[in-house]
Amino acid sequence: MSRLSAALALALLATPSAHAEVHFGRNVYIGGHDVSHQTFNRHRRGEYHLYRAQPRHPGCVWRRNGEGSRTKVCRFKTLR
Numbered sequence: 670m671s672r673l674s675a676a677l678a679l680a681l682l683a684t685p686s687a688h689a690e691v692h693f694g695r696n697v698y699i700g701g702h703d704v705s706h707q708t709f710n711r712h713r714r715g716e717y718h719l720y721r722a723q724p725r726h727p728g729c730v731w732r733r734n735g736e737g738s739r740t741k742v743c744r745f746k747t748l749r
Contacts, residue, residue, distance in 0.1 A: 701749055
């Protein structure tokens, strides 16, 4: 039994990680802010931060990552 579990663990470690693409459709809101019709994948990433008070730099900016991808960083105050 231990050989089987070791082989299974080794097979899981050897498999490549899954890549997914996320597409927000119509009427998608995060913290009360409209984020509809945006697509994120491994090259274009999204990062949303919600604050109870007004954030220091509100809004969204694009930042470059070391491997060539970009991340859209948004700082929102919750509307509710």
